[in-house]
Amino acid sequence: MFNIKSSLKIKDIQRKIAELAWGIGKITIMEVCGTHTVSIRKYGIQQLLPGNVRLVSGPGCPVCVTDKRDITLALSIATQEDVIFTCFGDIMRVPCDGRSLYSLYEEGKDIRIVTSPLDALTIAQDNPKKQIVYFGIGFETTAPLTAALIEAAEARGIQNLSVLSAHKTMPQAIIHLLKDDNTIDALICPGHVASIIGAHAFSFVPEKLMKPAVVAGFEAYDIMIALLGIMKMLHDGERKCMNMYPRAVKPQGNKEALSLLYKVFEPCDALWRGMGKIPSSGLKIREYYKKLDALSKFNININDDKFSINISDEKLKDTKVTSDVMRNGQDETNKCICARILCGKNIPPDCPSFGEACTPANPLGACMVSSEGSCAAYYRYSNLLHGDIG
Amino acid sequence: MNGKITLAQGSGGKAYRELIQKVFLPAFFNEYLRPLTDSAVCDGGERIAFTTDSYVIKPLFFPGGDIGRLCVCGTVNDLAVSGAIPKYISVGMIIEAGFEVKTLVRIANSIAKAAEEAGVIIVTGDTKVVEGGSADGIFINTAGVGVFTKERPPVEQKVKLKDKIIISGYMASHGMAIMAARMDMEFKPPIESDVAPIISLVDSVIKSGCKINAMRDPTRGGVAATLHEWITPDIDIVIYDEALPVRPDVAAACEILGMDPLYIANEGIMLLSIPECCADLALKSLHSTPGGENAAIIGEVINGSGNIYSITEYGTKRRIIVPEGELLPRIC
Numbered sequence: 107m108f109n110i111k112s113s114l115k116i117k118d119i120q121r122k123i124a125e126l127a128w129g130i131g132k133i134t135i136m137e138v139c140g141t142h143t144v145s146i147r148k149y150g151i152q153q154l155l156p157g158n159v160r161l162v163s164g165p166g167c168p169v170c171v172t173d174k175r176d177i178t179l180a181l182s183i184a185t186q187e188d189v190i191f192t193c194f195g196d197i198m199r200v201p202c203d204g205r206s207l208y209s210l211y212e213e214g215k216d217i218r219i220v221t222s223p224l225d226a227l228t229i230a231q232d233n234p235k236k237q238i239v240y241f242g243i244g245f246e247t248t249a250p251l252t253a254a255l256i257e258a259a260e261a262r263g264i265q266n267l268s269v270l271s272a273h274k275t276m277p278q279a280i281i282h283l284l285k286d287d288n289t290i291d292a293l294i295c296p297g298h299v300a301s302i303i304g305a306h307a308f309s310f311v312p313e314k315l316m317k318p319a320v321v322a323g324f325e326a327y328d329i330m331i332a333l334l335g336i337m338k339m340l341h342d343g344e345r346k347c348m349n350m351y352p353r354a355v356k357p358q359g360n361k362e363a364l365s366l367l368y369k370v371f372e373p374c375d376a377l378w379r380g381m382g383k384i385p386s387s388g389l390k391i392r393e394y395y396k397k398l399d400a401l402s403k404f405n406i407n408i409n410d411d412k413f414s415i416n417i418s419d420e421k422l423k424d425t426k427v428t429s430d431v432m433r434n435g436q437d438e439t440n441k442c443i444c445a446r447i448l449c450g451k452n453i454p455p456d457c458p459s460f461g462e463a464c465t466p467a468n469p470l471g472a473c474m475v476s477s478e479g480s481c482a483a484y485y486r487y488s489n490l491l492h493g494d495i496g
Numbered sequence: 497m498n499g500k501i502t503l504a505q506g507s508g509g510k511a512y513r514e515l516i517q518k519v520f521l522p523a524f525f526n527e528y529l530r531p532l533t534d535s536a537v538c539d540g541g542e543r544i545a546f547t548t549d550s551y552v553i554k555p556l557f558f559p560g561g562d563i564g565r566l567c568v569c570g571t572v573n574d575l576a577v578s579g580a581i582p583k584y585i586s587v588g589m590i591i592e593a594g595f596e597v598k599t600l601v602r603i604a605n606s607i608a609k610a611a612e613e614a615g616v617i618i619v620t621g622d623t624k625v626v627e628g629g630s631a632d633g634i635f636i637n638t639a640g641v642g643v644f645t646k647e648r649p650p651v652e653q654k655v656k657l658k659d660k661i662i663i664s665g666y667m668a669s670h671g672m673a674i675m676a677a678r679m680d681m682e683f684k685p686p687i688e689s690d691v692a693p694i695i696s697l698v699d700s701v702i703k704s705g706c707k708i709n710a711m712r713d714p715t716r717g718g719v720a721a722t723l724h725e726w727i728t729p730d731i732d733i734v735i736y737d738e739a740l741p742v743r744p745d746v747a748a749a750c751e752i753l754g755m756d757p758l759y760i761a762n763e764g765i766m767l768l769s770i771p772e773c774c775a776d777l778a779l780k781s782l783h784s785t786p787g788g789e790n791a792a793i794i795g796e797v798i799n800g801s802g803n804i805y806s807i808t809e810y811g812t813k814r815r816i817i818v819p820e821g822e823l824l825p826r827i828c
Contacts, residue, residue: 150812
């Protein structure tokens, strides 16, 4: 990690933001990415801003937006005989009708946390008699790694590996979320995603949504300088997409990663927790790689939010699952407002269950599960019990 | 002795005696063990400290240590932070049939070495062998006894207003070493656990004459968990982010996995709450003791209402909560 050399110190930026915010009314800025949410809470960035500037989280935590249907699919596959199910750590505890991958792991199912999708390849080679399934979660940042796994498995002719893809792409979701919105004034765009798809890919924010946007890095300084950029544009009435993370983000992104991504995947409609079906916002495995697609390998038929699968677990046999598409802003538990939080309509302390019935150890909704979920970040870093310290 | 552990070796018969004679006695031998009776008979003191802990760590061997070193240091350190002088430990093993004897020998030797380093004597032990599949290789339980003297009474374990919070060395090393090893994250060089006896560090502070209001070894749940055990409704504990000592490789691993070093386990450091007037003296004695070179004052106890928070390098505050659940690495 290195910092941009700049004559501006955090305190100077803080003062300039306050000057620009003076007299322009209430400003709401959405950080789209979960890693930004964590940095903002961790460094106490909100405390450095004037009272009329408020930060809200968006739908950029990949674990949080994974639909219940996809979690149920994962659970169904993980309970099959002779399956080693591999995934990133955060997704393990996402609850789904009283079960989670973690609860299956506690019951003794072979579920392994990996730090890179390519670890699944090694596991497959070490366990030729087992079927290894990798659960692909995440946006354009992690999808190229899953593509690399599929490509490598294809090249080496590995038979006992498949991928369950719940990958999603970011721009369509932002458009879907904010196309009729008048509560969010500007966006902090995800630096990690932009490093793959390029800063230009976010120019739809000023062009279609008529809001200023800044592609930002993840250190306190990066976020503060991005906020300064946003405040300057709001102050001057400008709408542009500024790249303020040039050390990692190129205008056109990472062409190699993108070409690998679209060699293996093609766009598809996807279910987003809290937002429902968004056209062309998901990534499905192309026909050519069909034998590496878990949907094909396990004979899974999906029809929107329902699916059927021939599985060994009696409890789940021929399950027709209705996903938790939010139609009234409430989660299936009726006590969780994850859906509204994911859309930036509420902040976590607005939820009646936050910090009481819903904690990281016992989460009701996905936003409390992932360390990058906005509820978990609020819970971890803000004081709830003895007066708010930020 | 070679081969694999068998159920017969846990039976109490000939094979069992052979295991004791060939593996454990050569490693642990001392005058208390020699009679091989049901109980060790030892010298004591007017008041003793007594503790026990079980070790089920995976992997058994990790950079910087192994289950053998860990099962001695963990128990001995629990005694040391109570203020007692650690004296005796027991070693109870539950071994899965099929376990490699040479691995067992390696663990036994590591136990013996750690006990010597810590200045404690292994006075009693037990071995059980269970069927393959009933245990994950080997589980070890150790119990320990320490003694208090007139000059060395138990530490009160109550933090007081205006105390300074001192840490004796780099934090989060053990937890991150285990996590990196478990996940095959190939750090070069690998992240090493800090597992070590902290007796000489405790001794140095006690001998400096400095009053200790509270002293703990922040193992599971890390420094955050210990601070939460210390907090009372009439005080706040403030930690300064910039003062927290974390080894660069450990900090990098935390960053990659989305972990906060405050919540990560340690096995070779202690946390002290020391009256303001003695804090510099305590720090000086730690700095001049091997293993205490990176000791630092990381925070203080102020008037308040039961909050624990840290001041970031930007002057903002963030809450330090009670650790919850098993720590899972983040995805990107």
